[in-house]
Amino acid sequence: MKNEMTVLPPEFSKFEPFCNKWCLRTERERYLARAHAPYSELVTLYEAMLPHLSEIITYLNPFPLTAMPESAQNLMYLTFSLMEATHAVELWKQSDVPDAFAPERIEIRLAGGII
Amino acid sequence: MGTIDTSILTRFADRYPYMDAEPIPVEVNISLSQFEKEREVFRQAWLIVGRIEDIPNVGDFFVKELPILRTSVIVVRGRDNVLRAFHNTCQHRGNKLATRLGHVRNAKGFSCSFHGWTYDLQGQLVIVPDEDQFANLDKSKRGLRPVSLGEWEGFIFISANPRETLKEWLGERYDQFDGYFNKDLRCFAHYSANVGVNWKIFLDAFAEGYHVPFIHGKTLPDALMTEKNPLCHMLNIELYKRHRVLSAPANPAYEPSPIEKIISKYVDGPVFPALKARLDTLPPGINSNKDSMWGFDLNIIFPASYFAPWANGMLLVYHFWPISVDETRWEVCLYWNEPKNAAERLNQELTSKMTISVVREDLSSLETTQETMLSGSLESMILSDQEIAVRHGYTVLERFIRESKEGSAS
Numbered sequence: 001m002k003n004e005m006t007v008l009p010p011e012f013s014k015f016e017p018f019c020n021k022w023c024l025r026t027e028r029e030r031y032l033a034r035a036h037a038p039y040s041e042l043v044t045l046y047e048a049m050l051p052h053l054s055e056i057i058t059y060l061n062p063f064p065l066t067a068m069p070e071s072a073q074n075l076m077y078l079t080f081s082l083m084e085a086t087h088a089v090e091l092w093k094q095s096d097v098p099d100a101f102a103p104e105r106i107e108i109r110l111a112g113g114i115i
Numbered sequence: 116m117g118t119i120d121t122s123i124l125t126r127f128a129d130r131y132p133y134m135d136a137e138p139i140p141v142e143v144n145i146s147l148s149q150f151e152k153e154r155e156v157f158r159q160a161w162l163i164v165g166r167i168e169d170i171p172n173v174g175d176f177f178v179k180e181l182p183i184l185r186t187s188v189i190v191v192r193g194r195d196n197v198l199r200a201f202h203n204t205c206q207h208r209g210n211k212l213a214t215r216l217g218h219v220r221n222a223k224g225f226s227c228s229f230h231g232w233t234y235d236l237q238g239q240l241v242i243v244p245d246e247d248q249f250a251n252l253d254k255s256k257r258g259l260r261p262v263s264l265g266e267w268e269g270f271i272f273i274s275a276n277p278r279e280t281l282k283e284w285l286g287e288r289y290d291q292f293d294g295y296f297n298k299d300l301r302c303f304a305h306y307s308a309n310v311g312v313n314w315k316i317f318l319d320a321f322a323e324g325y326h327v328p329f330i331h332g333k334t335l336p337d338a339l340m341t342e343k344n345p346l347c348h349m350l351n352i353e354l355y356k357r358h359r360v361l362s363a364p365a366n367p368a369y370e371p372s373p374i375e376k377i378i379s380k381y382v383d384g385p386v387f388p389a390l391k392a393r394l395d396t397l398p399p400g401i402n403s404n405k406d407s408m409w410g411f412d413l414n415i416i417f418p419a420s421y422f423a424p425w426a427n428g429m430l431l432v433y434h435f436w437p438i439s440v441d442e443t444r445w446e447v448c449l450y451w452n453e454p455k456n457a458a459e460r461l462n463q464e465l466t467s468k469m470t471i472s473v474v475r476e477d478l479s480s481l482e483t484t485q486e487t488m489l490s491g492s493l494e495s496m497i498l499s500d501q502e503i504a505v506r507h508g509y510t511v512l513e514r515f516i517r518e519s520k521e522g523s524a525s
Contacts, residue, residue, distance in 0.1 A: 027304070027464075027467075031468075031471075050373060050374060050377070053374065053377045053378075054377055054380070057377075057378075057381050057457060057458045057461065060456075060457035060458075061381070061456040061457050061458055062456075063457065065454060065456070065457065065460055076457060076460075079457075079461060080461070080464050082374075083374075083461060083464045083465045083468055084468060086372070086374045086465065086468070087334065087468060087469065087472055090372045090373065090374065091333060091334055091336075091372075092333060092334070097333070097334060097472040097475055097476060098333055099476075099479055100472070100475035100476050100478070100479050101308070101310075101474075101475040101476075101478035101479050103475065105308050105309075105310075106306050106307075106308050106471060106475065107306065107307045107308060108304075108305070108306055108471075109305050109307075
């Protein structure tokens with residue numbers, strides 16, 4: 001489910017162009033979006049966000065995980081997508097793990113209730 | 116950064132003279148009659164179905180579909196805070212009560228969609244619509260059919276037809292963990308898939324380190340292996356009457372990736388791999404050699420689950436549920452502490468991403484292997500000393516089937 005109305009905290013507005021594609025609420029959506037994204041898009045996302053990851057964590061850390069303001073929550077979703085892109089860029093140099101079991105066949109669900 | 120433990124050079128087979136070295140015939144993984152014998156093993160076994168943290172509150176429950184037992188089971192926390200398991204079957208005309216699979220939910224009771232019969236959290240039948248129309252209904256005799264349930268170290272076990280207590284079933288492993296898992300654990304990721312492979316071939320794919328440099332060479336190039344241990348020999352393998360444990364290495368010279376370096380500044384301890392365990396806080400059953408290069412343990416609980424405590428405190432629980440001789444439902448639940456802040460939550464997300472990618476590598480070869488076994492192009496599997504835990508699985512299974520047969524004959 002894409003969030004067309006995504007708004008990030010003002011300090012991170014430079015990442016808004018990524019939100020339409022990468023601000024996704026569920027792990028399964030993020031996982032499949034990453035697996036099927038053009039590799040160059042993952043590199044762009046990774047290279048744009050990684051240098052600011054410390055700032056992002058410092059900004060998000062004070063919020064309770066279950067009651068984040070909407071803009072912080074959106075930043076959290078976007079940063080989850082950074083976690084998705086990480087192994088593609090750092091390890092595989094391609095969008096998905098090579099020669100692996102089809103990603104669509106993995107059922108992904110949350111058991112804990114927190115994002 | 117520390118020297119290799121000489122136990123890596125040990126031949127494990129020398130410690131277990133009862134284990135033969137014969138190849139394993141592939142027939143055992145494709146035979147329908149073998150599968151029916153295994154069905155009885157699963158009926159007598161104590162099976163891990165979850166952890167107490169999955170259902171912490173009164174009324175929390177989950178449903179397990181267990182085709183190998185030909186049943187569906189509800190596991191629920193009652194008003195008295197006691198955990199119980201029931202067949203998921205209305206005792207009126209057999210309709211299934213709870214139909215959404217797997218997910219933990221909360222209920223005040225269980226109401227049948229067919230005629231509205233309603234059971235409380237303890238399984239008692241409490242509401243029968245139009246009850247006067249039944250000539251001879253005794254509600255106290257139409258409660259949900261219980262399934263035996265046991266708890267150990269926070270794991271929930273059920274058994275359809277137990278021949279032993281849970282303590283007897285766990286045997287040597289029963290008192291080796293000292294309550295180690297009684298901490299603030301929470302399932303932070305859950306993955307599952309139906310895979311066209313026999314459950315034993317599936318489990319075997321995780322029961323040795325021999326495959327790691329090959330199948331996982333792209334995703335775990337240097338997390339486990341070192342120059343001195345390039346083929347991922349286990350630090351230790353212990354074989355018990357039924358169960359077994361492998362202690363896997365981690366590479367102390369591992370160079371964290373750019374993102375791991377950043378996140379590690381905000382969480383307690385290194386991000387990946389999982390070195391830096393407090394060895395003095397580990398119970399006897401975990402990292403039995405107390406090796407400083409330890410990454411994780413893989414405790415295979417016969418017949419078809421394992422739990423893996425990692426040096427960083429994470430706990431993975433795997434299940435391989437047989438559906439048919441050539442289909443298995445696999446699931447993994449990842450447990451860790453409740454994240455205190457965004458940094459810990461992001462670290463968990465990065466870890467679950469690594470886990471599912473590594474597992475998808477493990478799953479990549481299974482279905483073609485099952486097809487190969489049916490082709491007649493392979494008669495038997497030959498196993499190395501590093502694959503002794505694979506052999507142990509077949510040895511224990513065969514002995515269990517033989518002894519059950521002798522037991523039922525006598």
